[in-house]
Amino acid sequence: MVPASPSAARLNWIKNSVEYVRSNIQAMDGYTPGEQPQGGKFIKLNTNENPYPCSPKVKAAIGRVCQTGLQRYPDPAATAFRRQLCELLTGELPDISPEWILCGNGSDDILTIITRTFVDTGDVIRYPNPSYVLYKSLADIQGAEVDVANYQSDWSLPPEFSEPQDRLKLALLANPNSPSGTIVPAAAVAEIADALPCPLVVDEAYVDFADANCLALVAENEKIMVTRTLSKSYALAGLRFGYVVAQPQIISELAKVKDSYNCDALSIAGATAAIEDQAWLAENRAAILATRERLTNELRSLGFECVDSQANFVWCRHPRHDSAQLYRDLKSVGVLVRYMNYPHWGEGLRITVGTDDQIEAFLAILHPLLH
Amino acid sequence: MVPASPSAARLNWIKNSVEYVRSNIQAMDGYTPGEQPQGGKFIKLNTNENPYPCSPKVKAAIGRVCQTGLQRYPDPAATAFRRQLCELLTGELPDISPEWILCGNGSDDILTIITRTFVDTGDVIRYPNPSYVLYKSLADIQGAEVDVANYQSDWSLPPEFSEPQDRLKLALLANPNSPSGTIVPAAAVAEIADALPCPLVVDEAYVDFADANCLALVAENEKIMVTRTLSKSYALAGLRFGYVVAQPQIISELAKVKDSYNCDALSIAGATAAIEDQAWLAENRAAILATRERLTNELRSLGFECVDSQANFVWCRHPRHDSAQLYRDLKSVGVLVRYMNYPHWGEGLRITVGTDDQIEAFLAILHPLLH
Numbered sequence: 252m253v254p255a256s257p258s259a260a261r262l263n264w265i266k267n268s269v270e271y272v273r274s275n276i277q278a279m280d281g282y283t284p285g286e287q288p289q290g291g292k293f294i295k296l297n298t299n300e301n302p303y304p305c306s307p308k309v310k311a312a313i314g315r316v317c318q319t320g321l322q323r324y325p326d327p328a329a330t331a332f333r334r335q336l337c338e339l340l341t342g343e344l345p346d347i348s349p350e351w352i353l354c355g356n357g358s359d360d361i362l363t364i365i366t367r368t369f370v371d372t373g374d375v376i377r378y379p380n381p382s383y384v385l386y387k388s389l390a391d392i393q394g395a396e397v398d399v400a401n402y403q404s405d406w407s408l409p410p411e412f413s414e415p416q417d418r419l420k421l422a423l424l425a426n427p428n429s430p431s432g433t434i435v436p437a438a439a440v441a442e443i444a445d446a447l448p449c450p451l452v453v454d455e456a457y458v459d460f461a462d463a464n465c466l467a468l469v470a471e472n473e474k475i476m477v478t479r480t481l482s483k484s485y486a487l488a489g490l491r492f493g494y495v496v497a498q499p500q501i502i503s504e505l506a507k508v509k510d511s512y513n514c515d516a517l518s519i520a521g522a523t524a525a526i527e528d529q530a531w532l533a534e535n536r537a538a539i540l541a542t543r544e545r546l547t548n549e550l551r552s553l554g555f556e557c558v559d560s561q562a563n564f565v566w567c568r569h570p571r572h573d574s575a576q577l578y579r580d581l582k583s584v585g586v587l588v589r590y591m592n593y594p595h596w597g598e599g600l601r602i603t604v605g606t607d608d609q610i611e612a613f614l615a616i617l618h619p620l621l622h
Numbered sequence: 623m624v625p626a627s628p629s630a631a632r633l634n635w636i637k638n639s640v641e642y643v644r645s646n647i648q649a650m651d652g653y654t655p656g657e658q659p660q661g662g663k664f665i666k667l668n669t670n671e672n673p674y675p676c677s678p679k680v681k682a683a684i685g686r687v688c689q690t691g692l693q694r695y696p697d698p699a700a701t702a703f704r705r706q707l708c709e710l711l712t713g714e715l716p717d718i719s720p721e722w723i724l725c726g727n728g729s730d731d732i733l734t735i736i737t738r739t740f741v742d743t744g745d746v747i748r749y750p751n752p753s754y755v756l757y758k759s760l761a762d763i764q765g766a767e768v769d770v771a772n773y774q775s776d777w778s779l780p781p782e783f784s785e786p787q788d789r790l791k792l793a794l795l796a797n798p799n800s801p802s803g804t805i806v807p808a809a810a811v812a813e814i815a816d817a818l819p820c821p822l823v824v825d826e827a828y829v830d831f832a833d834a835n836c837l838a839l840v841a842e843n844e845k846i847m848v849t850r851t852l853s854k855s856y857a858l859a860g861l862r863f864g865y866v867v868a869q870p871q872i873i874s875e876l877a878k879v880k881d882s883y884n885c886d887a888l889s890i891a892g893a894t895a896a897i898e899d900q901a902w903l904a905e906n907r908a909a910i911l912a913t914r915e916r917l918t919n920e921l922r923s924l925g926f927e928c929v930d931s932q933a934n935f936v937w938c939r940h941p942r943h944d945s946a947q948l949y950r951d952l953k954s955v956g957v958l959v960r961y962m963n964y965p966h967w968g969e970g971l972r973i974t975v976g977t978d979d980q981i982e983a984f985l986a987i988l989h990p991l992l993h
Contacts, residue, residue, distance in 0.1 A: 271820060272740060273741070273742050281878035284695070301693045305691070314685070317681045317684055322676060322858070325658075326658060356862075357881065360884075367647075368644065371765065372743045394743075420642065449642060487693070489694055489695065489696050490887070491696070491884075491886040507647055508763050510730045511653055512730065513862075514862075515727075515861055521692075
């Protein structure tokens, strides 16, 4: 069985690897996250990060864990965070207890856990278009098929989003949606969940920048799972922490699928401190919303078509300028925005709400590009 | 479609949830990690944590990231760590470059990624018994079947471990093994990998406490993936950081399956600082090995049958005392060890090598329990 030489073995394996790697993995390209330059001076408005540093209480909590030491495994259930979150959410969801919450290594981890719990090879996942492009990757990795329903022109969901279908095992709805920043009202989400033959994830990654949310629906319909992240509104994209709220019988199934220690000791402590500091959140949110309004108005005055946003970004395109060209021109002078081109929908630019200074610099650079 | 009342909806869903959750997930119990008491004064010798605090350079690196801020997403490729690891491993694996390395949120994350890359619903995963009980959970979650080969009495692998089998897509070998602490020599691992019809994971979680490793085999056989963690030898179980070394064509497939930002900014910086401090590792390793020898000798003098360990724990049983009873008696007075009972194998106690003081206290408590 020993091959003649390492290079012979290598050639043999390259041939065989096509056979050994699951066909769905071979076929996929993999999810490409927004550019994350590790250095250089960019005005970074491409991945919906919060432009402000997190609450100083987060740093203090992380420092305390460092003092205690990192040699022990973390609490596999992230109990401290779940208890604190119950205090925060009990006004909107009086039934909530820690058994209604599962924590994850970012809400991407939560979405992965949910997919693996409900969706088998050959099953179907439904989501709208255009939306979070990760949903396609989750389906590809799981060997599932996708059923994509285009948003209507007013950014409401089409009737087919709610319709039964063979092998449909999970529906995903980013709400507020990316890239549009639009929101489907809770009453409409409740109707969709009732009609669907499968569980519905309401992905509320951006909900702290919106006027409403779907949390209360979790008590009324066990098919609804609300996922959230601390990456955006708590300025903790670097920490990786998210969670899902669902009824306890659902959480207990999801808990079987997560890695035992999926949240580290630093992120549990940091996330708990972050949600304790609601004064920080209120102040940060107010700043982002004020800049969002200013950015939207300025873009419109430059001729862009902008969607009213309930998130920390603005989706726009210019009737007389190519979005891809604008993206490249901006990048060449150190401004990163997100260029997106969705099949059966079209292209546009998604611009993260930065600081006032960043948005002013961005607009100053953008202006001459349009002439 | 709207149900008459929330409670009617609830009953309906509880019935339906059996239908919606994947049958393999419903059927499984979920992996139970070792007890992690969040408080209380235990002598904790049950989950193979390092008893000493990590290198002080780790804390400094984490502090620097906190100063820079956590609002940005981390480097999805953990480039700084991979470059540093190449410097560390190039003596053993001259071909290595960052393209040979994928980082994960602990090596559990790595094992999950590998399973999802190679194993589909209904496929077969092979591993020896007794070994890391997580392997069964990985198979259960993926909807795969398991093919378990019992170790021989000298802790070598039986011939059937290498034999072809229909639908066999992945073999897993903890080396050093848990709970035995024994090691399969690299030459034997090379032969097994050549004979197997599928990739082989060599799970080297404990390898820094051993006299040898299988890293060099990665250059010779593309079917071999070596996984490691910083949880044990670098005293960073709380940080969650692990990696796999494999040939680049394998790494590029695994990379499609990982969550984009599976390692957070703090853990990347902390892990990089940890492997930079090899003087710390050498000193810590020497302390653990000295205590391991002392613990083994003392247990044997108390009549225990102990396996010679190449890891940071000792597997033992007493010919005249029930292991489960000893576990309970020890726990009742504040000493946690790991009681394990493996199907088709039997039971025993796995005792983590603590500090000299912890081991002295443990032995002082153990002694009267035997009389």
